[in-house]
Amino acid sequence: MADRSVYFWPAAGVIALIATALAPLFANDSVTFILGLAMIEAVFALSWNLLFNYTGIASFGHAAFFTLGAYFVACAQRYGWDVTFPLQLLVAFALGGGAAFAIGAVALKRASGIHLAILTLAIAEVVRMVIGYIDYVGRDDGLGGIPRPVVNLGLATLDLRSSSAYYWCILVVCVALALGLWWLVRSRYGRALRSIAEDAERATFVGMDIYKLRLFSFTISGAVAAICGGLSAPWVQIVTPDLSHWLHSAQPMLNTLLGGSAMFWGPAVGAFAYSLINYSTRTLDGVSEIVVGGILLTIILIAPTGITGALESLRRKIFQKWRAASPWAQVRVKGEQI
Amino acid sequence: MLLEWSFAIFSGLTLGMAAFLVAAGLTLVFGILKILNFAHGTFFMLGAYVTYSILGTESASMAAFLLATLAAGVVVGGAGWATDLVIFRRLRDSDYHYTLIATFALLLLITGLVKIIWGLDFRLVRPPEVLETTWFIGGIFIPAYSVFVIAAGIVVFLILDFGLQRSWIGKTVQSVARDPWMAEVLGINNRVVMTAAVVVSFMLAGIAGGLLLPNQSLSPALGDVFLLLAFTAVIIGGLGNVRGAFIASILLGLIESVSTVLLPDLPGISIFVALIVFILVRPQGIFSGAQ
Numbered sequence: 239m240a241d242r243s244v245y246f247w248p249a250a251g252v253i254a255l256i257a258t259a260l261a262p263l264f265a266n267d268s269v270t271f272i273l274g275l276a277m278i279e280a281v282f283a284l285s286w287n288l289l290f291n292y293t294g295i296a297s298f299g300h301a302a303f304f305t306l307g308a309y310f311v312a313c314a315q316r317y318g319w320d321v322t323f324p325l326q327l328l329v330a331f332a333l334g335g336g337a338a339f340a341i342g343a344v345a346l347k348r349a350s351g352i353h354l355a356i357l358t359l360a361i362a363e364v365v366r367m368v369i370g371y372i373d374y375v376g377r378d379d380g381l382g383g384i385p386r387p388v389v390n391l392g393l394a395t396l397d398l399r400s401s402s403a404y405y406w407c408i409l410v411v412c413v414a415l416a417l418g419l420w421w422l423v424r425s426r427y428g429r430a431l432r433s434i435a436e437d438a439e440r441a442t443f444v445g446m447d448i449y450k451l452r453l454f455s456f457t458i459s460g461a462v463a464a465i466c467g468g469l470s471a472p473w474v475q476i477v478t479p480d481l482s483h484w485l486h487s488a489q490p491m492l493n494t495l496l497g498g499s500a501m502f503w504g505p506a507v508g509a510f511a512y513s514l515i516n517y518s519t520r521t522l523d524g525v526s527e528i529v530v531g532g533i534l535l536t537i538i539l540i541a542p543t544g545i546t547g548a549l550e551s552l553r554r555k556i557f558q559k560w561r562a563a564s565p566w567a568q569v570r571v572k573g574e575q576i
Numbered sequence: 577m578l579l580e581w582s583f584a585i586f587s588g589l590t591l592g593m594a595a596f597l598v599a600a601g602l603t604l605v606f607g608i609l610k611i612l613n614f615a616h617g618t619f620f621m622l623g624a625y626v627t628y629s630i631l632g633t634e635s636a637s638m639a640a641f642l643l644a645t646l647a648a649g650v651v652v653g654g655a656g657w658a659t660d661l662v663i664f665r666r667l668r669d670s671d672y673h674y675t676l677i678a679t680f681a682l683l684l685l686i687t688g689l690v691k692i693i694w695g696l697d698f699r700l701v702r703p704p705e706v707l708e709t710t711w712f713i714g715g716i717f718i719p720a721y722s723v724f725v726i727a728a729g730i731v732v733f734l735i736l737d738f739g740l741q742r743s744w745i746g747k748t749v750q751s752v753a754r755d756p757w758m759a760e761v762l763g764i765n766n767r768v769v770m771t772a773a774v775v776v777s778f779m780l781a782g783i784a785g786g787l788l789l790p791n792q793s794l795s796p797a798l799g800d801v802f803l804l805l806a807f808t809a810v811i812i813g814g815l816g817n818v819r820g821a822f823i824a825s826i827l828l829g830l831i832e833s834v835s836t837v838l839l840p841d842l843p844g845i846s847i848f849v850a851l852i853v854f855i856l857v858r859p860q861g862i863f864s865g866a867q
Contacts, residue, residue: 491680
């Protein structure tokens with residue numbers, strides 16, 4: 239192997255994954271809780287970036303799908319619907335995908351750019367208001383006291399009521415979803431999406447159906463966001479209409495830019511970094527907004543490639559000498575992909 | 577029944593003019609810089625807080641009220657100059673997504689600052705003495721302050737429209753909006769024009785904050801309410817179109833107040849439904865093409 243630097247990202251990923259998996263064993267409850275949320279927000283941000291970086295669409299109301307999934311699982315758990323938890327997550331996935339397909343089918347045909355941004359924002363606001371009118375889901379107060387599930391597997395039962403058991407459940411589902419998205423962006427669909435994000439006009443010219451591809455991406459993204467919401471409901475144990483507030487829609491945006499939108503894992507890195515920042519500034523009203531707004535602004539103005547972008551250029555610098563000395567250097571430079 | 581309707585129409589006009597006062601600056605800056613400023617509502621709120629700090633919660637004289645409002649306009653206009661210098665100018669050539677998200681970050685930053693300086697409490701400010709009365713005309717009560725808001729909206733609209741359509745300044749600004757490259761060739765300093773547009777837009781936000789301060793519950797959430805209303809007005813009126821925003825604001829106010837009469841159980845939703853329908857059916861706004 240000529241270039242050891244290619245191991246940098248996989249190694250970092252494996253270390254991060256092991257650390258996250260072991261967290262409930264040595265971290266206290268509040269840190270575990272925040273890490274669980276961070277995993278969910280990480281996948282939520284990855285689903286947003288599927289639209290932003292890989293398809294060239296900015297959704298400002300992505301939280302609407304998250305809310306849909308969260309409320310479905312919340313109702314199912316709270317009112318004891320006769321649906322097992324894995325099936326609940328699948329239904330949340332289907333609901334989110336169905337809603338995204340229905341909205342996207344109309345919206346992507348009629349609107350783009352700024353209009354699409356405002357449209358998605360308005361739809362999320364409507365979701366928030368409609369939930370506030372429905373007695374069954376607790377109006378503006380939301381649904382509280384959501385129990386964590388016990389899954390019956392036939393031969394054995396999986397008890398997820400304890401905090402650490404549900405934490406590992408989140409970990410497994412989130413890793414599966416993230417790998418699924420990772421596979422998607424590397425498949426031929428992912429490459430087709432990339433091409434329309436880069437230059438929609440040329441993609442049309444070579445015979446791609448832009449509308450269909452965008453709709454496909456919008457549907458998958460909405461479905462993943464809904465499953466994230468479904469996972470979060472038993473973890474936080476309360477759902478409120480504010481899940482669909484535009485501040486929550488801004489969360490994946492923020493995580494994505496913080497981590498770096500150009501690399502697939504950037505949004506996930508951003509989600510964990512944001513949780514860290516938020517955890518350390520949580521005490522004073524207003525400070526968290528200043529810190530978050532200030533960081534976001536600084537990133538956009540000074541380092542638009544985010545944390546992973548900065549690390550990537552660092553990686554290149556460190557391994558540059560090694561690479562230059564290698565007889566493979568010329569070959570790699572020619573065939574290099576980011 | 578008739579009284580109920582005439583009252584609904586009157587309050588709709590008041591709400592519409594209030595929305596226009598906020599939307600005016602938003603649509604102006606979009607028309608010239610093609611920037612949709614998410615932070616506009618926050619700067620409106622900042623203007624309201626500055627006016628409050630000068631006046632306090634008690635009724636002031638009309639002159640003091642107007643002066644305080646003007647001061648808020650100057651302070652927020654200064655903030656606009658700084659924003660242009662630090663943010664808008666640097667992002668002028670980048671993808672519009674980044675500008676959108678940058679103004680969103682600014683929204684968070686200013687909201688946080690306001691929370692630290694003025695706290696989270698709700699405050700109620702009384703209107704100036706002259707405007708505290710209520711007239712009883714044709715069977716309905718008409719607060720003088722509402723009449724003042726409607727008048728202020730019309731005056732701001734007339735000044736903006738006259739300034740943009742008739743004066744040489746307005747024509748210069750329009751030429752920069754239409755074709756910045758050609759304007760530059762003709763010797764117009766685009767930079768100055770754009771900065772001036774941003775400053776005027778922010779000043780309008782600050783002045784709107786001052787004018788609409790009385791009878792509002794002043795809190796850090798004030799900006800959000802008016803931002804979405806103003807967004808809707810700007811979209812329905814056609815992005816960047818001042819006349820469109822004026823008509824759309826009136827329309828929105830009427831939609832909201834009529835739906836309060838017809839659907840009292842579903843407050844607030846009609847505006848969003850109107851917004852969604854408009855984006856899908858007529859994304860270019862009610863006056864297509866006109867600037």
